[in-house]
Amino acid sequence: MKDINSNQFKVKQPIQLQNIATTLDLEASKKKIENELEDVCEDLAKIQNAMYAHGKYAVLICIQGMDTAGKDSLIREVFKELNARGIVVHSFKVPTELELKHDYLWRHYIALPARGKFGVFNRTHYENVLVTRVHPEYILGENLPDVKDLSDVNDDFWNKRFQQINDFEKHIAENGTIIFKFFLHLSKEEQKHRLLRRLDKPEKNWKFSPGDLKERKRWDDYQFCYQDALNRTSKPHAPWYAIPADDKPTARYIVARILLDTLKTYKDIKEPELDDEIKANLESYRNQLKNE
Template sequence: MENIIKKFKISSNSRFDLKDHQTDYADGYTKENSGKILTDLIEKIADLQTELYAANKNALLIIFQAMDAAGKDSAIAHTMSGLNPQGCQVYSFKQPSIEDLDHDFLWRHYKALPERGRIGIHNRSHYENVLVCKVHPEIVLGQRLPGIENLKDIDNKFWENRYESIRNFEKHLTLNGTTIIKFFLNVSEDEQKERFLKRIAKPEKHWKFSSADIEERSYWKDYMNAYTKAINETATNDAPWYVIPADKKWFTHIAISTIMLQVLQDMKLKYPVLDKEEKDKLGEAAELLKGE
């Protein structure tokens, strides 16, 4: 567990470079034993989720970012399979609505934050505003921002302000009881190609593929640069990034679950303890029930 966390964690003390991170790394695990390992991890996470929900003091926000076909949906489905839906909520962010564009770029994400005691999962997130918007700055022009009239206005200072807004947003959340885990699923360009081809070959997967996916693939280097910059600018000790190898989905799921388990354990969760008066009332209630 410790090796996975240390290898993949990017915090304030790190300088992140994608070239240093293998997309097919598996840390000595094998596909054959991955099922049992994942099952054990999920069971332990489920137990801690119950304590999180019962205590109702902290929240956990899990963010997934990745290139298309990196396996975000699969990771969420497999690693969160043991969670109680009552204490968990998943949001998948698409293009912002007209109402979203009438507010600042963090507004719709703030609305989707988990309440105390719950786990919130964001499939894509506020980071799209420094990723896809960085690669396609013309999107920013549609956000009707004061002082932004043309592409020349979207300069380095503009992006630095966005990174700062994100850091402040996440710092505010952590100070108020929300622990943040940020996963970047690091898939290779070759693996993405193979997954696209599999989607095209299977009719039941066609809904997951768009011709626009191929167009976006042509911006691969731009996206890698955008991710590298965003992770370096927003990886903090309180809200670190975890860069997870994504070419082997079975290992991706183990790595994510391992990190989730450790983060929940570090919260030092405890069930609420009743005071003497409430305990006495429980005893009285038990006697009444026995006497029925």
């Protein structure tokens, strides 16, 4: 099976999405890729257990992508080996009335993982520079003091919002959160195939919405907004990874490998040492239990 390097997917300089592949041949069968993913996930679970005991880092995993990019199934398959007590998944939908009464980052901030835990954002704070940028009329619903009409949702507005997001991520990174941001890079043709599958398979019908076709017509607008977001906000402390997503098993394996390879570089993540007194009396405690 072809080896991969996390850096080959990292956005380290300005990119053009049209030049980034949506497929990658790992030179292995689907079964082989799935078996390799299982091994990586087991190793991830060991790190997560140590991190939970260590209690000094949190891990935030942000997953973005067009409709049908495979976000839900990726989360299910990559994190299924992790202890449920150590991972929390948040799926951010249209803001509620309460959420709209706060700044746009509030609902994301309160959902951040505690130290020792993994947090997964299925769609993220980047929706606020993606869907709202394609549909700037949504910004009016935030009732912002400096936005009177759509003319106020201009380049200065978006520049400020990107800076706020960068500041938010820098702040949490400096306070112990390890940040991963994955863009599932799907081709328009593959999205068409997956939407048709939702229509053709009765058990998949519930996933389809006519709104999916409406948003698909704005494909080029979304690609521009994603590209701009990746280029403006991929930082050493909060990097973006552009993941080829036309093949789901491949995308899942790449994401899992990036997580594992990166977390293994944190040599200080390990289970705490036992207190010397407890360690010296382990045999005594063992005999007490055996002799009950």
